Amino acid sequence: MYKQMKLKATDGLDLHLHIWDEVKNPVGVVQIVHGMAEHGARYGLFAERLNQAGYIVVADDHRGFGKSAIDEASLGHLDGETGFKNMVEDEVVVRTYLKETYPGLPYFIFAHSMGSFIIRTFMAKHQVDGVILSGSGLQPIALLKMGQMITKQRVKKDDRKRSGFLNKLAFWGYNKPFNENHRFSWLSRDVAIYEAYEQDPFCGPVVGTSGFFHNLFEAVKVSQQKETLESVPKDLPVLLLSGSDDPVGHFGKDTPKIALSLEKAGVEDVTYKIYEDARHELVNEICKETVFQDVIDWLDEKRR
Incomplete structure (x- = not known):
């Protein structure tokens, strides 16, 4: 069953949650942390596949995005001083809710793009099973x-x-390698996906504010810092996924570098996979069923 609810952030903001919990005998919980200029509802098919494998799934809309934005003026905006800190804290609030609602179940996070930068900081401070x-x-x-x-x-x-x-600066050159002549073709090889993204009022039309971009730069910077890497628990299982045609990961080059940086920091269980010819949104790619199964196999291995 798919349902939605509101959850209070520490500063009183109503975070919007998407919940897929139609699971008879759950074996774990997966918290999805979405990327920039999108929202949790876009992960519905992925969540359904995880449900079929026994995993309850919850995704929040980040503050300033999706239904967590209090009005149109708030879409794509983060407070210039505290935005990134608040986004990390929001995921802590969701984590606490999941731990209290589904006690005893293994707890995992799947974080995409901007969400991955948030969680690369989050996982240095908060316990996760993978x-x-x-x-x-x-x-x-x-x-x-x-x-x-x-x-x-x-x-x-x-x-x-x-x-x-x-x-424009943030997405400079992302479409250059591709022939579709569409500003969002870098997201996926699936035409229906990037055309739907362009029309979604919570996605394509959203242009970030100065406050948002200031926080985005901060999120990426903090996620790469030595102090952050060295604070990640040494026994935390980490799986890195990327497409060989993903411009955000410099076409497959960044993923092994991130894996190596974690290993150098002492993290013992780090693996990665690059999907040939896949672009940025792996769960919306034409190879998505393979991605789904790879994720499920990894979750099943780590929860035992």
């Missing part, structure tokens, strides 16, 4: 600092101002 990072990436620290210098000035003036310039 983490799957999909569509993650790395950026040069110098580039991130430059981005924050630009956004800091804009945040001081008006952190709610939409920034077409920063939006």
Whole structure:
């Protein structure tokens, strides 16, 4: 059964939750942490497959996205000073709810893209039975600092101002390798997916504010810091997934680098898989059923 509910964040914001819990004998819980300019409801098919394998699934809409945005003006916006910190704390609130609602079940996280940067910080501080990072990436620290210098000035003036310039900068060149002549073809080889994304009012039309982009740069920067990596529990199972044609992960190059950085920090159970020719949204790719099964197999192995 699919249902929706509200959950209070620590600052009083109503976080919107999507819940798929039609599971007779559950073997675990999976918390989905979505990416930028999207929302939890897009993971319905993936959640149904996980349900069939015995996993209860819950996904929140991040603050500033989906139905957690309190109005149209809040879509794509994060507070310039506390946005990233609040996003991490929101996932802690969801974790607490899941632990209390489904006690005793193994607890996993599947985090995609921007969500992966949030969870790469989250998992350094909070206990999880396993983490799957999909569509993650790395950026040069110098580039991130430059981005924050630009956004800091804009945040001081008006952190709610939409920034077409920063939006273009964030996705610069993503479509260049592809022939479909569509601005979202980098998401998937499935035409129906990127056309639906463009029309979804919670996705394609959303342009982030200066406050959002300032926090995005912060999220990526913190996720890569040595202190963050060294704080990840050494026994945490981590699975990294990416497509060989995913521009966010620099076309498959970043995933093994992230795996190596975790291993160098002492994390003992790190594996990764690159899906040939797949693009950014693996759970919406033409190879999605293979991805679903790979995730289920990994979850089944780690929950025992």
